[in-house]
Amino acid sequence: MSFRIDVVTIFPEYLAPLRQSLLGKAIERGLVTVGVHDLRQWTDDVHRTVDDAPYGGGPGMVMKPEPWGRALDAVRPPGTRLVVPTPAGRPFTHAMAVEWASEPGLVFACGRYEGIDQRVADWAAGAGPVSEVSIGDYVLAGGESAVLVMTEAVTRLIPGVLGNRESAELDSHADGLLEGPSYTRPANWRGHEVPPVLLSGDHAAIARWRRAESLRRTAARRPDLLAALPEGSLTDAERAA
Ligand code: ADE
Numbered sequence: 607m608s609f610r611i612d613v614v615t616i617f618p619e620y621l622a623p624l625r626q627s628l629l630g631k632a633i634e635r636g637l638v639t640v641g642v643h644d645l646r647q648w649t650d651d652v653h654r655t656v657d658d659a660p661y662g663g664g665p666g667m668v669m670k671p672e673p674w675g676r677a678l679d680a681v682r683p684p685g686t687r688l689v690v691p692t693p694a695g696r697p698f699t700h701a702m703a704v705e706w707a708s709e710p711g712l713v714f715a716c717g718r719y720e721g722i723d724q725r726v727a728d729w730a731a732g733a734g735p736v737s738e739v740s741i742g743d744y745v746l747a748g749g750e751s752a753v754l755v756m757t758e759a760v761t762r763l764i765p766g767v768l769g770n771r772e773s774a775e776l777d778s779h780a781d782g783l784l785e786g787p788s789y790t791r792p793a794n795w796r797g798h799e800v801p802p803v804l805l806s807g808d809h810a811a812i813a814r815w816r817r818a819e820s821l822r823r824t825a826a827r828r829p830d831l832l833a834a835l836p837e838g839s840l841t842d843a844e845r846a847a
Contacts, residue, residue, distance in 0.1 A: 609764050610711030612641040612681045613753055614674075616656055616718060620750040624757060632767045639711075641681065648676035657719050666720035674715065674726040678733075682713045685734040689714045689756065690727055691749030695739040698756055700779035702739070707763035714756075716749035782835050784828055786819030821847065 613621050621642045625633060632638040646654040650672070657667035682688060689712055706712055715722065730736050741752045761767055768774050778785040789800040803815045821844055824832050 607710065608636055608639045609707075609761065610639045610641075610683075610686075611714070611757055611761075612643065612711070613714045613716065613750075614643045614645050614677045614681060615714075615716040615748075615750055615753075616645050617716075617748070617750055618642045618644045620748075621753065623754055628767065629758060629761050632761055632764070635766070637764060637766050638761055643677065643681055645673050645677055648673040648680070660720060664720075668720050669717055669722040669726075671723040671726050671729075674722060675729065678713070678715070678726075678730060682730075682733070683711070686710065687712050687735045687737060688727070688730045689753075690717065690722065690736065690738045691741065691746075691752035691756070692717060692721055692738050693740050693743075693745045694721070696737070698739040698741050698752075698759075700759070700777075702737070703756070703759040703763055707760045712757075712760070714749070714753045716753060718748040782831060782839065783820045784824045784831070786816050786823055817844075818847070 611624075613624075615621060624630075624640050624642070629638060629640075633640055645656055649655055655670065656673055657669050660666065660668045678688065687706060687709055689706075691714065715726070727736050727738055739752075739756070741755050746752060763774055774780065776785065789804060793800045793805060801815065803811050806812070821832075821840075
């Protein structure tokens with residue numbers, strides 16, 4: 607079964623990169639199916655209006671619920687997760703990507719302006735899971751680039767999409783830690799040496815060194831991740847280091 611991705615947006619051309627690179631190859635190989643839909647086809651006035659002034663006043667425009675209701679009636683298979691990118695969402699994480707990759711597909715609703723009338727997500731929750739998510743603590747002009755980010759994070763976890771399944775399992779975040787540094791030839795480059803243990807052929811020593819580097823880097827760059835590890839993830843020696 608092919609993993610099905612549908613995106614509803616007022617800027618369908620923005621999603622052209624979905625057909626490039628890793629995801630493009632997965633589409634060619636039939637592992638992933640992508641549909642991009644122009645929200646304006648579900649408007650009902652000559653101006654194809656998708657937004658209106660916010661109730662209660664304030665700046666910006668809010669996306670009207672009616673076109674979204676018709677769009678989701680048309681493109682969302684019952685039970686399929688609806689993902690709504692918004693800076694006001696819960697943080698998107700690798701754990702979410704893993705969960706979503708195990709589902710039959712995803713529908714993304716791209717908001718612009720000040721977002722989509724909240725009743726759309728509230729109503730949609732009656733037909734399946736709805737995830738309002740942010741890809742980081744900054745504000746984008748719309749959800750389209752966030753959809754590119756999330757579809758890439760999810761589809762590379764679908765079996766057969768990556769050439770080598772192992773590479774996803776060793777990635778940063780797969781075990782809750784950041785991945786340590788990587789090196790290739792030459793062993794000495796502009797006076798910088800590759801750590802000698804990597805040339806030793808001692809696989810147990812290499813595994814220990816990689817684990818230590820992963821912990822060191824995570825402590826330096828993402829102490830929040832270390833603090834969030836489940837009980838028993840670190841040995842007493844690692845906790846002390
Ligand atoms: N739309 C605007 N900003 C966003 C963000 N940080 N994450 C997801 N969607 C967004």
